[in-house]
Amino acid sequence: MSFLRKLFYIIIYTNLLIAMAAMAQCALTYIIFERSINWYIVSVEGTATLLLYNFSLWWSKPKNPKESKFPRTRWIFNHEWIMWLNNGIALLVLGYCLWHIHMYSFLFLGFIGVLSLLYGMPLFKFQDRKVGLRQIPGAKIFHIALVWVCSSVVLPYVELTNVGVSINHWVLIALCVLKFIFLLICTLPFDIRDIQQDSYYHLRTLPNMLGEQKAKNLTYLLLALHCILVVLAPYTMLIKIGLLLTNVLIFALLKLAVFKTKDHYHYAYLLDGSLVLQFFIVFLAVVFSPAA
Template structure:
């Protein structure tokens, strides 16, 4: 159990968990369309996500990391060499992969990267100063969900189109909506957990604006909405069953673990595992 816990924290601290989640969500798109995996696109997704999250971490490095109240911050910058090693490996993988995708897909990827960086980099005028998307009231989770949906749905589908594969536009629209809602579900608990921290940094997130209890109800409402759309859609039956099974597991984890232990900082990261579990469960159902 101790080893499992150490691995769990290692995956979180190094951002390898979130990179794995990005890979899984990208690969899931190919299951939806019953198409073969495009490994260069999947590699781009994982490497780019790792680099962007590491970049965000470096950008927010406190003046004295070892005095931070957060164990994660202390661990990361105590082992900063590992962060740079991950960046090096991620950069090599990304460079290799981009030479195996279409040029137009690279343009799309660049656009998504710019939007991603805008999360933290102050490029938007707001109330007389320049801010990133995370500083805009209520925008934080929507920005994250949009970036992930663009990269894990639009990018692989665009590459499929360039490869000459037929893309069902109705299925594409359905998947876009489902992915966006699912990512809101998996992101909102982090903002609920971080209410006090976000208040300290003057970030107006959805939970800050409506309160933790209403935000929890919103999370369940989104889960019900997502499940309803899945049931009413014309996606493959096995895919439907895999997604609904995942939603049921997420509902249990939210109720019994995440929301019941709001003071346990790292329990919310189980939602990152949910992004991987969704792919694995759907894959097993097929």
């Protein structure tokens, strides 16, 4: 059990879990579009996500990281070679996969990269100082959700349309809206958990502004809204069932673990795992259906 616990933390600390989540969400888009998964696009999504999250870590590196009061910061910069090894492998895979995608997809990926860098780069003026989007009050989770929608939904759509595959626009719009709300649901608990840490870094996140309990209520409200929209979405019944089962699981995680105690810092990362699990639930629901 001790080995599994250490492995879990390593996957979290090295950003491998969030990279797998990005790949899973991208692959899920192809299932909802009812098209074959393009593993070059999925691999681009995973490696680019890993590189961007690692860059964000490096960009926000404190002056004395090994003396930080946050365990993740201490671990990362005590094992910095792992981050650079991951970056090297990710760059090689990314470079290989970029040769196999359409030029317009490549250009759109550049747009996503610029949009992602706005998260931390001090390009905006706020209260007489230059800040990134993460420092603008309340903007953090909406920016993260927008980047994920662009990368995990719009990027596959761009690639498909440029190879002559037609996608129903209502399916695309529904997926963009549902994905945006789903990412808010999975991001809010992190900001609720990190209220004190964000205050330390002078970040005015939505939970900082609303208060802890109202932010928790908002998470449940968004989960209920997501369920309603899934039922109304122009998807097959099996896809709807898969998405709704994931929502039930997330509700249980929030109620029984994530929002139940503050003692276990890592519980919120179960929601990153749910991004991966959502793909597998929908995939299995479709593959093992009687009509498959």
